[in-house]
Amino acid sequence: xxxxxxxxxxxxxxxxxxxxxxxxxxxxxxxxxxxxxxxxxxxxxxxxxxxxxxxxxxxxxxxxxxxxxxxxxxxxxxxxxxxxxxxxxxxxxxxxxxxxxxxxxxxxxxxxxxxxxxxxxxxxxxxxxxxxxxxxxxxxxxxxxxxxxxxxxxxxxxxxxxxxxxxxxxxxxxxxxxxxxxxxxxxxxxxxxxxxxxxxxxxxxxxxxxxxxxxxxxxxxxxxxxxxxxxxxxxxxxxxxxxxxxxxxxxxxxxxxxxxxxxxxxxxxxxxxxxxxxxxxxxxxxxxxxxxxxxxxxxxxxxxxxxxxxxxxxxxxxxxxxxxxxxxxxxxxxxxxxxxxxxxxxxxxxxxxxxxxxxxxxxxxxxxxxxxxxxxxxxxxxxxxxxxxxxxxxxxxxxxxxxxxxxxxxxxxxxxxxxxxxxxxxxxxxxxxxxxxxxxxxxxxxxxxxxxxxxxxxxxxxxxxxxxxxxxxxxxxxxxxxxxxxxxxxxxxxxxxxxxxxxxxxxxxxxxxxxxxxxxxxxxxxxxxxxxxxxxxxxxxxxxxxxxxxxxxxxxxxxxxxxxxxxxxxxxxxxxxxxxxxxxxxxxxxxxxxxxxxxxxxxxxxxxxxxxxxxxxxxxxx
Ligand SMILES: [Zn+2]
Numbered sequence: 001x002x003x004x005x006x007x008x009x010x011x012x013x014x015x016x017x018x019x020x021x022x023x024x025x026x027x028x029x030x031x032x033x034x035x036x037x038x039x040x041x042x043x044x045x046x047x048x049x050x051x052x053x054x055x056x057x058x059x060x061x062x063x064x065x066x067x068x069x070x071x072x073x074x075x076x077x078x079x080x081x082x083x084x085x086x087x088x089x090x091x092x093x094x095x096x097x098x099x100x101x102x103x104x105x106x107x108x109x110x111x112x113x114x115x116x117x118x119x120x121x122x123x124x125x126x127x128x129x130x131x132x133x134x135x136x137x138x139x140x141x142x143x144x145x146x147x148x149x150x151x152x153x154x155x156x157x158x159x160x161x162x163x164x165x166x167x168x169x170x171x172x173x174x175x176x177x178x179x180x181x182x183x184x185x186x187x188x189x190x191x192x193x194x195x196x197x198x199x200x201x202x203x204x205x206x207x208x209x210x211x212x213x214x215x216x217x218x219x220x221x222x223x224x225x226x227x228x229x230x231x232x233x234x235x236x237x238x239x240x241x242x243x244x245x246x247x248x249x250x251x252x253x254x255x256x257x258x259x260x261x262x263x264x265x266x267x268x269x270x271x272x273x274x275x276x277x278x279x280x281x282x283x284x285x286x287x288x289x290x291x292x293x294x295x296x297x298x299x300x301x302x303x304x305x306x307x308x309x310x311x312x313x314x315x316x317x318x319x320x321x322x323x324x325x326x327x328x329x330x331x332x333x334x335x336x337x338x339x340x341x342x343x344x345x346x347x348x349x350x351x352x353x354x355x356x357x358x359x360x361x362x363x364x365x366x367x368x369x370x371x372x373x374x375x376x377x378x379x380x381x382x383x384x385x386x387x388x389x390x391x392x393x394x395x396x397x398x399x400x401x402x403x404x405x406x407x408x409x410x411x412x413x414x415x416x417x418x419x420x421x422x423x424x425x426x427x428x429x430x431x432x433x434x435x436x437x438x439x440x441x442x443x444x445x446x447x448x449x450x451x452x453x454x455x456x457x458x459x460x461x462x463x464x465x466x467x468x469x470x471x472x473x474x475x476x477x478x479x480x481x482x483x484x485x486x487x488x489x490x491x492x493x494x495x496x497x498x499x500x501x502x503x504x505x506x507x508x509x510x511x512x513x514x515x516x517x518x519x520x521x522x523x524x525x526x527x528x529x530x531x532x533x534x535x536x537x538x539x540x541x542x543x544x545x546x547x548x549x550x551x552x553x554x555x556x557x558x559x560x561x562x563x564x565x566x567x568x569x570x571x572x573x574x575x576x577x578x579x580x581x582x583x584x585x586x587x588x589x590x591x592x593x594x595x596x597x598x599x600x601x602x603x604x605x606x607x608x609x610x611x612x613x614x615x616x617x618x619x620x621x622x
Contacts, residue, residue, distance in 0.1 A: 053084060053088065056071030069098075087106070093105065100277055100304075101276070102128070106123070110122045140156065144156060165197040169201055174603045176194055176376060187241050193377050197231075198231060198233055216393075217362050218393060232357065232378060235357055242265060267321065275319075281319075283302070287331050288331065290329065333360075334352070335354040338373050340604050364395065364397045365396065366406050366424055370395050372395055382593060398413055407419070434480075441475050442471075449496075459499060471493055487526075487527045502568075528555040542584075550592055560589050567581075567586065
């Protein structure tokens with residue numbers, strides 16, 4: 001329960017609405033004041049609607065949109081039917097994305113016989129609000145009504161593109177990727193958002209009796225691997241550039257905390273959004289909050305309940321911050337956008353964080369049947385394998401290691417530890433002892449590798465080869481013989497061994513070594529579940545891998561690179577047909593796990609391919 005009051009005028013003097021605590025406190029203080037005695041002590045000493053209009057306009061000019069909306073609201077209290085005040089406030093709300101409130105103000109103007117100019121303005125603002133609410137068909141109708149009176153051509157084409165995306169999942173993947181690459185910088189303020197529609201594919205939320213209650217997401221028809229399942233714009237997200245080096249102050253669990261991570265920053269952002277868009281409160285408050293709070297209902301509706309903000313003078317401050325914190329703890333996703341493929345992956349100290357709605361309803365499996373990634377500020381989920389209608393769809397909240405280490409992460413992240421996915425079942429069959437031994441071997445391998453790196457031993461050396469080989473053998477011994485190929489712990493070691501052979505081949509001009517490299521890459525792909533098999537992928541072309549299963553445990557990008565490297569080994573040996581086959585496989589896998597066509601692949605892997613072998617780039621383009 002929020003229970004603090006702050007001087008509204010003092011707060012209004014704090015400049016810069018930068019989504020931080022000031023704005024939150026300011027908004028909340030309205031509520032406390034408004035509710036306490038029904039009058040607004042923050043009133044300035046103005047008397048006429050026109051004076052409040054001018055005051056609001058001045059705030060608006062300084063981009064203090066919430067303050068502007070407040071002034072106009074005061075003016076509207078004096079003259080409730082003042083078109084100009086309603087139109088202005090509607091624009092102010094649009095600027096801070098309080099769309100329902102904006103829609104209502106413009107509709108109030110439309111409901112009266114106003115001047116043609118006011119009607120066109122109100123109509124286009126109502127359309128903008130509906131666009132913001134994702135009601136693109138309504139928005140399009142309205143924009144078309146006033147096209148010609150106002151310059152709305154761009155809005156109309158944006159609406160048509162959104163309708164296409166929303167109904168078919170047909171996105172311009174490469175364009176969106178490039179747009180984000182251009183617009184997003186580490187120090188970006190404000191954060192650029194992708195202008196896209198949400199998409200909900202062949203999935204629905206259902207009560208999951210099989211899981212002992214709770215909810216889950218299931219397939220509503222048979223799904224092919226690589227199909228788009230969900231495109232989700234975040235309910236809210238936070239980026240490192242929005243964090244002040246000194247931290248932000250935040251009321252958390254009843255006391256003041258300093259916000260230092262993007263995840264912590266989601267709380268004030270969620271509160272802020274709910275204050276402006278109370279109709280969205282249930283979308284967040286019905287997410288899973290852990291065991292410390294009452295369980296949410298077994299149903300979940302993705303449509304907001306329409307009860308928009310009255311006026312910013314009367315905000316419901318009854319938000320349970322501890323509850324919201326718990327929801328964020330259990331439902332927050334890391335939100336690093338995919339980038340161009342690169343050799344050395346840099347990891348940000350602070351990773352962006354996002355709260356998503358539908359993706360949060362997917363239950364966990366380490367061996368998951370979906371693959372997710374961030375494209376800009378949005379999340380994309382695709383099918384990771386062929387899926388039968390009615391099957392529960394899962395996503396991985398914890399990965400790596402074995403069933404024991406994952407159980408620890410799951411307890412921390414989800415409050416429970418039991419996972420019966422294929423990977424955990426296989427690990428359990430290997431036995432706890434074998435699993436612990438495997439982790440030890442991996443640590444020892446890392447130590448040896450670091451030692452070799454420190455001593456500047458070249459990657460092509462026998463030292464590296466032996467380190468990979470002996471540790472691969474040791475790890476293989478921890479797997480039960482009947483386990484099959486799925487052995488993700490050996491993935492990176494096989495890949496490293498292949499790298500060693502490729503380096504040596506290049507250094508010694510010995511193309512026969514590419515045979516050895518290839519064997520290692522094949523082992524590497526098998527370890528994450530990629531099956532080699534001639535598979536028809538339509539229009540008469542074949543790929544050398546099975547198409548019903550994509551790699552497990554998030555190894556998709558590495559697997560694409562592996563396939564490009566297989567192509568390279570063939571290419572270097574003059575085996576053009578085989579090289580082309582593997583180029584096709586890499587392209588196919590990228591399209592299946594990331595979407596788009598060859599232009600999207602090109603945008604991401606062009607530089608990488610150029611670096612490993614310029615000739616390969618040509619192969620990818622033919
Ligand atoms: Zn599992």
